[in-house]
Amino acid sequence: MVNRAKASVDLGPVFAALAHPIRRAIVEQLAGGDATVGELAEPHKVSLPAISKHLRVLEDAGLLQVEPEGRVHRCQLDAAPLSAAFGWLTRYRVLWEDRFDRLARHLEETRKTETREETTHARKK
Amino acid sequence: MVNRAKASVDLGPVFAALAHPIRRAIVEQLAGGDATVGELAEPHKVSLPAISKHLRVLEDAGLLQVEPEGRVHRCQLDAAPLSAAFGWLTRYRVLWEDRFDRLARHLEETRKTETREETTHARKK
DNA sequence: CGCTCACTTAACCAAATCGTTAAATATTCA
DNA sequence: TGAATATTTAACGATTTGGTTAAGTGAGCG
Numbered sequence: 001m002v003n004r005a006k007a008s009v010d011l012g013p014v015f016a017a018l019a020h021p022i023r024r025a026i027v028e029q030l031a032g033g034d035a036t037v038g039e040l041a042e043p044h045k046v047s048l049p050a051i052s053k054h055l056r057v058l059e060d061a062g063l064l065q066v067e068p069e070g071r072v073h074r075c076q077l078d079a080a081p082l083s084a085a086f087g088w089l090t091r092y093r094v095l096w097e098d099r100f101d102r103l104a105r106h107l108e109e110t111r112k113t114e115t116r117e118e119t120t121h122a123r124k125k
Numbered sequence: 126m127v128n129r130a131k132a133s134v135d136l137g138p139v140f141a142a143l144a145h146p147i148r149r150a151i152v153e154q155l156a157g158g159d160a161t162v163g164e165l166a167e168p169h170k171v172s173l174p175a176i177s178k179h180l181r182v183l184e185d186a187g188l189l190q191v192e193p194e195g196r197v198h199r200c201q202l203d204a205a206p207l208s209a210a211f212g213w214l215t216r217y218r219v220l221w222e223d224r225f226d227r228l229a230r231h232l233e234e235t236r237k238t239e240t241r242e243e244t245t246h247a248r249k250k
Numbered sequence: 251c252g253c254t255c256a257c258t259t260a261a262c263c264a265a266a267t268c269g270t271t272a273a274a275t276a277t278t279c280a
Numbered sequence: 281t282g283a284a285t286a287t288t289t290a291a292c293g294a295t296t297t298g299g300t301t302a303a304g305t306g307a308g309c310g
Binding site for chain 1: 136137138140141143144145146149152153156202204205207208210211213214215216217218220221
Binding site: 161162163173174177181193195196197198 | 255256257258259260
């Protein structure tokens, strides 16, 4: 039961948030650094309120933090839920892995044993 | 060679399929081996038609193959879309990794270069 | 044959999703 | 002060989702 990673992450909203291509694009953009709402909206053809709703979905999933800075709202990605989703998928990784992958997986398991923190990589607040 | 399984995996339906806890439970169960519809329905308190719909969602996402065997329908997990979802998340893995993880990641990248399988990993681009 | 078992399909409903436009809010600047 | 900018909230509508019950299909069996 070491694997009690990030107690507060509900995978449902996380996967749901990632189900929409615009929201995935927003995550991709934020992976490159913080951005304002306007900057996040710019690549897409939908209205600003639509973007605002997408941001709310990401925020509710814990993927996003928004901090007002003057009249701009700066958005920052929180990767912890991504890590949780990754962790869930990792449980079944053996299903699609070939023998070469197993080597890397073994090394990864070793790494986990070494670091031994259950709440871990999700930066605690 | 090649593109058996998932010439193109659309991640939208895959993430959407994984967004529901019953469907995640079904994936988990199928990871332990094939099962009939009835066996998949048994752990859950919803009606059989509800399970049938969940299975359809998983099937449409490419996660599931159903093969009638007599009067039972045998369900088999197809992990390729899981691999694709994993691959997408992996692109941002650096965001939550610490230095120990980077080692494993480096090894994984190396592995990818060594094995020429664009068939099993949706490495777009 | 006729019944039962294993499922699916149909029809329906409530709630959520995803988009819109119009209005409200808040901050900066001339 | 008042206009412009950045973003949210409100209200609406079409579509999808997730559940239900009831009816349909098809294989196995006494």
